[in-house]
Amino acid sequence: MAQLLRQLERICGDDHVVTHPHALRTYESDGLLQYHVTPRIAVLPGTADEVREVVVACHGAGVPWVARGAGSGLSGGALPVEEGVLIVLTRLHRLLEVDLANQRVVVEPGVTNVAVSHAVAPTHFFPPDPSSQIVCSIGGNVAENSGGAHCFKYGFTTNYVTGLEVVLPDGGVVELGGKAVDLPGYDLVGAFVGSEGTLGVATKIVLRVIPRPEAVRTLVAFFDHTSEAGQTVSDIVGAGLVPGALEMMGRLSIEAAEGAVHAGYPPDAGAALIVELDGSGAECDARFDEVVSLCEQGGATGVRIAADDAERELIWKARKAAFAAIGRISPPARGARADRRALA
Ligand SMILES: Cc1cc2nc3c(=O)[nH]c(=O)nc-3n(C[C@H](O)[C@H](O)[C@H](O)COP(=O)(O)OP(=O)(O)OC[C@H]3O[C@@H](n4cnc5c(N)ncnc54)[C@H](O)[C@@H]3O)c2cc1C
Structure with a gap:
């Protein structure tokens, strides 16, 4: 391993080879936080050629490696192998x-x-x-x-x-x-x-x-129950509509996202359904009213239509923030609890 370390430092430069246990903790998990493994070495090549040389060096030394991008994966794909090398690709960003x-x-x-x-x-x-x-x-x-x-x-x-x-x-x-x-x-x-x-x-x-499509029209409909929002999805698809985007959120994600981004979703809503039509202007106009009617028939307690791009972005911001915002209402992970106790 010492020889491989020297090889990796020669290929990528000392600054881009991480071996300190504290620094390696950055890389011990991806988005699937239940699992963590500290790699022996994390290496950050800066070019495709350096990646190739790193892989050749690991292959020659018989040391397993795992590739990692931003580490946001939810399937544990970037989980390191113990005693292995983690090849971090964030410096290849051209x-x-x-x-x-x-x-x-x-x-x-x-x-x-x-x-x-x-x-x-x-x-x-x-x-x-x-x-x-x-x-x-x-x-x-x-x-x-x-x-x-x-x-x-x-x-x-x-x-x-x-x-x-x-x-x-x-x-x-x-x-x-x-x-x-x-x-x-x-x-x-x-x-x-x-x-x-x-x-x-x-x-x-x-x-x-x-x-980009010529026109985009976006709404968010609020329901008391996810079952109503789910049935409305089926009704929209059954009516032959093909929205550019169609996303549902449940009560807990609405509560978490609203606390984080204040998009104006009613905090007591049981479900939110974002529907976005895109295509030609005439097509969007013709079919948007149909979507509104289907939401109302499906039991929507309110339908908010984005008046402009800013409001459209705000509607989406709530959905895009939902996953991360769940962290605000989740109990800390086991490791984090232990760290907090150690700091207390
Ligand atoms: C808040 C949040 C929201 C998310 N939302 C979505 C979503 O809406 N849809 C969705 O599909 N996913 C979603 N994900 C999951 C994740 O973001 C995606 O899977 C994303 O594509 C992972 O990219 P990454 O760069 O973080 O990859 P990493 O987690 O670093 O790696 C993921 C896998 O890719 C491999 N890999 C990375 N780079 C390379 C490379 N250059 N060559 C070969 N293999 C490589 C790794 O070995 C690993 O197996 C979400 C995750 C989070 C945390």
């Missing part, structure tokens, strides 16, 4: 190419999800939008095949990855997809997306972005 004429963006894996939509705004956007999009990385999105509010209509990450550069576990580098023509053979990009870091490290990712 947007390599923005080619709007061809609806194509090339990024390094540490670029955040939201940075892609920012880079192609205002004309285009990147539809997969996990609620963690401010922090989560495109490399993590690829490995988890992440989705978000827009996936009902637009699909998941897998529908937007057209090419990958991957460092394989033995240090070999392969390019998958990315061809202008659809070549025969296995869908290796499709196999890699959602493979949770088990097939290699993505060091370059080619993404498809799409034009």
